[in-house]
Amino acid sequence: MVPQSAPSHRIMDTPELIRKKRDGLELTRAEVFNFVERFTSGEIPDYQASALLMAIFIRGMDRRETADLTEAMLRSGRVLDFSALPQSKVDKHSTGGVGDKTSLIIAPAAAAAGVLVPMISGRGLGHTGGTLDKLESIPGFSPRLSFQDFHRVLAKCGLAFGAATEEFAPADRKIYALRDVTATVESIPLITASIMSKKLAEGIDGLVLDVKTGTGAFMQKAENARALAASLVSTGAAHGKRVHALITDMTQPLGNAVGNALEVIESVETLKGRGPRDLVELCRELTAHMLLLGKAADSLDSARAKYDSAITSGRAFEKFASVVAEQGGNPRSLEDYSLLPQAKHEDAVVSSRDGFISGLEARALGMASMILGAGRERSDAIIDPAVGLVLEKKIGDKVQAGERVCIVYSNDRSRIPQALDMIRQAITIAPKPVTLLPLILERVLNAPAS
Amino acid sequence: MVPQSAPSHRIMDTPELIRKKRDGLELTRAEVFNFVERFTSGEIPDYQASALLMAIFIRGMDRRETADLTEAMLRSGRVLDFSALPQSKVDKHSTGGVGDKTSLIIAPAAAAAGVLVPMISGRGLGHTGGTLDKLESIPGFSPRLSFQDFHRVLAKCGLAFGAATEEFAPADRKIYALRDVTATVESIPLITASIMSKKLAEGIDGLVLDVKTGTGAFMQKAENARALAASLVSTGAAHGKRVHALITDMTQPLGNAVGNALEVIESVETLKGRGPRDLVELCRELTAHMLLLGKAADSLDSARAKYDSAITSGRAFEKFASVVAEQGGNPRSLEDYSLLPQAKHEDAVVSSRDGFISGLEARALGMASMILGAGRERSDAIIDPAVGLVLEKKIGDKVQAGERVCIVYSNDRSRIPQALDMIRQAITIAPKPVTLLPLILERVLNAPAS
Numbered sequence: 064m065v066p067q068s069a070p071s072h073r074i075m076d077t078p079e080l081i082r083k084k085r086d087g088l089e090l091t092r093a094e095v096f097n098f099v100e101r102f103t104s105g106e107i108p109d110y111q112a113s114a115l116l117m118a119i120f121i122r123g124m125d126r127r128e129t130a131d132l133t134e135a136m137l138r139s140g141r142v143l144d145f146s147a148l149p150q151s152k153v154d155k156h157s158t159g160g161v162g163d164k165t166s167l168i169i170a171p172a173a174a175a176a177g178v179l180v181p182m183i184s185g186r187g188l189g190h191t192g193g194t195l196d197k198l199e200s201i202p203g204f205s206p207r208l209s210f211q212d213f214h215r216v217l218a219k220c221g222l223a224f225g226a227a228t229e230e231f232a233p234a235d236r237k238i239y240a241l242r243d244v245t246a247t248v249e250s251i252p253l254i255t256a257s258i259m260s261k262k263l264a265e266g267i268d269g270l271v272l273d274v275k276t277g278t279g280a281f282m283q284k285a286e287n288a289r290a291l292a293a294s295l296v297s298t299g300a301a302h303g304k305r306v307h308a309l310i311t312d313m314t315q316p317l318g319n320a321v322g323n324a325l326e327v328i329e330s331v332e333t334l335k336g337r338g339p340r341d342l343v344e345l346c347r348e349l350t351a352h353m354l355l356l357g358k359a360a361d362s363l364d365s366a367r368a369k370y371d372s373a374i375t376s377g378r379a380f381e382k383f384a385s386v387v388a389e390q391g392g393n394p395r396s397l398e399d400y401s402l403l404p405q406a407k408h409e410d411a412v413v414s415s416r417d418g419f420i421s422g423l424e425a426r427a428l429g430m431a432s433m434i435l436g437a438g439r440e441r442s443d444a445i446i447d448p449a450v451g452l453v454l455e456k457k458i459g460d461k462v463q464a465g466e467r468v469c470i471v472y473s474n475d476r477s478r479i480p481q482a483l484d485m486i487r488q489a490i491t492i493a494p495k496p497v498t499l500l501p502l503i504l505e506r507v508l509n510a511p512a513s
Numbered sequence: 514m515v516p517q518s519a520p521s522h523r524i525m526d527t528p529e530l531i532r533k534k535r536d537g538l539e540l541t542r543a544e545v546f547n548f549v550e551r552f553t554s555g556e557i558p559d560y561q562a563s564a565l566l567m568a569i570f571i572r573g574m575d576r577r578e579t580a581d582l583t584e585a586m587l588r589s590g591r592v593l594d595f596s597a598l599p600q601s602k603v604d605k606h607s608t609g610g611v612g613d614k615t616s617l618i619i620a621p622a623a624a625a626a627g628v629l630v631p632m633i634s635g636r637g638l639g640h641t642g643g644t645l646d647k648l649e650s651i652p653g654f655s656p657r658l659s660f661q662d663f664h665r666v667l668a669k670c671g672l673a674f675g676a677a678t679e680e681f682a683p684a685d686r687k688i689y690a691l692r693d694v695t696a697t698v699e700s701i702p703l704i705t706a707s708i709m710s711k712k713l714a715e716g717i718d719g720l721v722l723d724v725k726t727g728t729g730a731f732m733q734k735a736e737n738a739r740a741l742a743a744s745l746v747s748t749g750a751a752h753g754k755r756v757h758a759l760i761t762d763m764t765q766p767l768g769n770a771v772g773n774a775l776e777v778i779e780s781v782e783t784l785k786g787r788g789p790r791d792l793v794e795l796c797r798e799l800t801a802h803m804l805l806l807g808k809a810a811d812s813l814d815s816a817r818a819k820y821d822s823a824i825t826s827g828r829a830f831e832k833f834a835s836v837v838a839e840q841g842g843n844p845r846s847l848e849d850y851s852l853l854p855q856a857k858h859e860d861a862v863v864s865s866r867d868g869f870i871s872g873l874e875a876r877a878l879g880m881a882s883m884i885l886g887a888g889r890e891r892s893d894a895i896i897d898p899a900v901g902l903v904l905e906k907k908i909g910d911k912v913q914a915g916e917r918v919c920i921v922y923s924n925d926r927s928r929i930p931q932a933l934d935m936i937r938q939a940i941t942i943a944p945k946p947v948t949l950l951p952l953i954l955e956r957v958l959n960a961p962a963s
Contacts, residue, residue: 081696085570109560114695117567120535245564246531 077101077111084118092131099135103234109241116238116247124252129294130301132252136260139234143210143266145181148218151357153178155349156262157273158254158281158291159191161429162316165273165342166194167330169350171382174221175373176350176366178357181217181265183225187438187446190279190429192326198224200324200404200448204392220386232260251287255294259302269305269356271349272296276504277314279425285310289505296509305356310505311345315423315458318342322437322451322472324403331397334380341457341502347371348503404449406472410479412486414462422491423458428469431485435473447474452486459499462492527551527561534568542581549585553684559691566688566697574702579744580751582702586710589684593660593716595631598668601807603628605799606712607723608704608731608741609641611879612766615723615792616644617780619800621832624671625823626800626816628807631667631715633675637888637896640729640879642773647780648674650773650854650898654842670836682710701737705744709752719755719806721799722746726954727764729875735760739955746959755806760955761795765873765908768792772887772901772922774853781847784830791907791952797821798953854899856922860929862936864912872941873908878919881935885923897924902936909949912942 075097084090090098098115101107124132145152153173157163170180184206187193198204206226208216216223229236235257242248262270272295275281276288292308299306318339320329333342350373351366360366373379384394396402432438436447452471456462469486473479525547534540540548548565551557574582595602603623607613620630634656637643648654656676658666666673679686685707692698712720722745725731726738742758749756768789770779782788783796800823801816810816823829834844846852882888886897902921906912919936923929 078694078696081567085567085696109558110563110691111695113560114563114567114697117531117535117564118571118696121568121571241560244528245561246528246535246568247564 077107081111081115081118084115084122087122089125090128092127095128095131096135099132099139099234103139103237112238113241113245113247116242116245116253119253120247120250126294126297126301129252129255130298132256133259133263133298134302136232136234136238136256137263140232140264141230142264143181145179145214145217145266147214148179150177150179151269151359152181152265152267153269153271153353153357154180154182154262154265154267155271155273155353156258158258158275160275160313160317161191161279161425161432162318162321162326163192163273163275164197164318164320164326164330165346165349167197167327167383168333168338168342168346168379169353170222170224171334171386172346172350172370172373172379173353173357175378175382176354176369177359178221178353179217180222180353181213181225181267182222183227183231183261183265185227186442188442189440190426190433190438192321192323192438194224195226196446196448197323197326197330198392200327201387201392201396202402204387204390206390208390216386216389220389221382222386224386224390227261231264235260249281251291251294254291255298259295259298263302263304267304269353270299271352271356272306272308273345273349274308274310275313276310277312277425279316279429280313285504289507292505292507296507300509306509307352307356308507309348309352309503310507312500312502312504313425314500316425316428316454317345319454319457320451321428321432321453322435323446323448325451325453325472327403328400331380331383334374334383335377336374339457344502404447406449406474408473408476408479410471410473410483411467412469412471412483412490414464414466414468414492416464416492418462418492418494419496420456420458420460420462420468420490421493421497422489423454424489427485427489428452431471431482431489434482434485435471435478436475450474452482459497527557531561531565531568534565534572537572539575540578542577545578545581546585549582549589549684553589553687562688563691563695563697566692566695566703569703570697570700576744576747576751579702579705580748582706583709583713583748584752586682586684586688586706587713590682590714591680592714593631595629595664595667595716597664598629600627600629601719601809602631602715602717603719603721603803603807604630604632604712604715604717605721605723605803606708608708608725610725610763610767611641611729611875611882612768612771612776613642613723613725614647614768614770614776614780615796615799617647617777617833618783618788618792618796618829619803620672620674621784621836622796622800622820622823622829623803623807625828625832626804626819627809628671628803629667630672630803631663631675631717632672633677633681633711633715635677636892638892639890640876640883640888642771642776642888644674645676646896646898647773647776648842650777651837651842651846652852654837654840656840658840666836666839670839671832672836674836674840677711681714685710699731701741701744704741705748709745709748713752713754717754719803720749721802721806722756722758723795723799724758724760725763726760727762727875729766729879730763735954739957742955742957746957750959756959757802757806758957759798759802759953760957762950762952762954763875764950766875766878766904767795769904769907770901771878771882771903772885773896773898775901775903775922777853778850781830781833784824784833786824789907794952854897856899856924858923858926858929860921860923860933861917862919862921862933862940864914864916864918864942866914866942868912868942868944869946870906870908870910870912870918870940871943871947872939873904874939877935877939878902878904881921881932881939884932884935885921885928886925900924902932909947
């Protein structure tokens with residue numbers, strides 16, 4: 064289904080619209096647009112919107128309704144247009160995990176391999192981090208660009224990092240605020256419309272989705288992650304976009320570092336070819352799919368080779384250094400990490416016995432990092448870019464009694480004991496070697512509907 | 514289940530409470546009270562309440578939850594106490610129909626037969642009329658009594674007619690206002706709690722419920738009426754009250770008159786032993802159940818005999834005349850109907866052919882009466898006590914071409930054509946005699962849980 068024109072605005076009875084969804088009926092395209100437009104304008108009060116959101120939560124929405132909801136939310140705000148730039152525009156979105164710094168790596172890697180990456184990100188909340196928070200730990204870096212500046216950086220560097228402002232999909236902002244306080248967050252059609260309306264506003268041709276599953280993920284069960292991936296991919300297709308989704312494991316943090324400047328260092332190391340195994344694997348696969356969608360490669364294998372070459376040649380790192388410089392950041396901090404924020408205190412969790420790491424509970428480690436000051440419990444909290452934790456061992460690694468498993472970095476000694484305690488409880492050690500789960504569990508691929 | 518003390522007030526996470534019901538789980542007694550108390554006090558905003566109401570609508574509530582919700586709403590306001598009066602206190606509640614003026618007849622009839630009837634009523638909305646509107650068409654009559662006056666009238670006359678004010682179950686008023694605009698009205702647990710919280714606030718020992726079904730009723734399907742009746746009866750039992758419910762037919766108006774003063778006249782005629790067959794039958798049965806619950810009779814047959822005697826002896830009419838006088842009304846208007854409000858214009862719908870009346874669509878006739886000015890489309894509309902319609906034929910009656918089926922009374926000529934049109938469409942005439950449905954379809958009886 065290719066988007067048609069928005070339906071004309073006409074008087075509609077809001078309770079009647081709620082009643083339809085309450086009784087499990089499909090809402091028409093006109094009804095979906097009517098609700099989104101009138102709620103965004105303030106004509107429909109919160110109490111009617113939340114009743115409808117609960118009805119949608121329980122009764123669901125089919126693909127057509129979800130695509131219409133996405134489009135109505137997309138059209139509530141600005142949609143960027145990079146059609147003046149000839150290359151394919153491709154982005155990646157992750158449903159959020161602990162230690163997930165892939166954006167900082169794959170955006171420059173994909174740009175180095177020939178696609179444009181107009182990446183607009185948000186901030187972290189709860190146990191998961193946000194790309195903007197990580198980037199802002201680089202001294203001077205700013206994601207607050209005018210459209211003209213964003214366009215210029217994108218044209219010059221092949222990538223640009225922007226902030227999701229109220230310009231984009233304001234309906235999503237308003238709907239999300241209401242979902243957050245009315246227990247209507249974990250709904251596949253509502254999540255789909257929220258993600259896709261913001262991503263489609265970037266004016267992209269293709270999108271790779273990293274849908275996390277496991278204890279550290281929003282979608283803890285694989286079946287829910289699969290359903291969300293299918294919904295995201297089909298909604299993208301309904302809007303004429305090429306979309307691939309990878310379902311990836313988030314039972315332990317991705318890579319070793321959790322915390323903003325710490326993750327920047329790990330990202331830069333990865334761009335320099337020295338990244339941890341799991342992070343490298345995921346970045347390579349995500350970038351490969353971006354290149355495939357952006358028609359910069361004609362097979363996954365050739366796309367992987369392009370990622371490898373972007374890293375080994377140093378071009379991916381150069382892209383990152385150039386975009387950091389363009390956006391006001393100090394590129395010297397990417398060479399001399401002492402220019403990045405430094406934590407005053409350091410402590411470690413050591414293994415109490417010999418064995419093999421069998422569990423590193425991602426959610427608990429994310430919460431420990433938040434307690435150290437790296438994350439936000441509430442959206443208005445201020446974060447400390449220097450603090451966090453670094454895992455010295457990952458699941459499957461051999462460990463000896465007394466050996467360090469995790470180092471914590473803090474600027475506030477009083478927070479350390481609670482964090483260490485949470486980390487200790489998040490670590491499981493088994494006497495025998497454990498079988499590692501694959502990192503990439505499934506791929507959901509779809510071409511646009513004709 | 515006998516009501517326990519209200520659970521102590523403690524901090525509760527509202528989204529967590531919504532989430533439980535959203536996922537189809539039972540709310541605890543503490544959670545139900547917490548929601549009602551904090552919503553009534555304004556601590557829980559409308560948008561959270563409407564999300565919970567929608568979750569309750571779709572997921573339902575079991576008997577225990579419904580009883581707790583009823584009790585929490587009851588306790589949000591004043592509960593009357595007539596324990597100083599030795600006789601049993603019994604009331605009746607109807608779920609609303611067209612031409613339903615039984616309250617005006619059974620309250621004095623039951624009082625004449627030895628029970629006390631502390632009747633607190635509301636106003637009409639939409640196609641159904643309200644007891645207060647009918648009573649207020651009697652010149653001078655007022656239902657606005659202080660508790661002391663209400664108590665005095667009840668003690669003196671055996672009955673009193675009061676108005677449902679914001680004193681009683683204020684939580685219900687607030688919840689109902691929200692349900693009305695969020696498509697969460699037609700929910701059995703929510704309807705049950707709304708009705709029962711207000712009725713239990715009357716300080717009664719027993720309650721007879723008249724649950725209407727058919728095209729003119731709120732619960733159009735018999736299965737829904739049956740479910741509501743069961744829920745009302747079991748909720749009453751959970752509160753230690755004796756409750757009987759009759760499921761009665763509302764496909765055609767009850768009696769012949771629809772409109773406020775017109776219904777007063779018909780009620781007075783019925784109290785004088787000259788009521789229409791169906792109205793008499795229902796009043797006799799409802800009163801009999803009230804007497805049974807109020808222990809003024811030990812069988813339905815003896816209770817029916819007491820009703821008959823209250824009517825034929827004139828004691829029921831005397832009770833009504835005395836309560837009207839006590840509450841400021843002119844009792845002479847019950848003898849000389851010209852003292853009641855009179856409509857200026859009169860018109861009639863005549864039969865277009867010979868046959869038998871096979872349909873008198875109650876909802877459409879209620880709407881026609883509303884259009885004439887007898888009812889309210891919105892709760893703040895002003896009604897005209899004089900206007901309405903009177904059926905000269907009921908279902909099953911033989912009719913000849915040109916014979917009058919319905920007379921309309923109006924004070925505004927311009928409204929007559931539309932009303933006549935609606936009435937014409939509400940009437941069906943068959944060539945052959947039709948079988949009449951029984952008026953009383955089912956009885957749901959229950960003793961209090963021990």
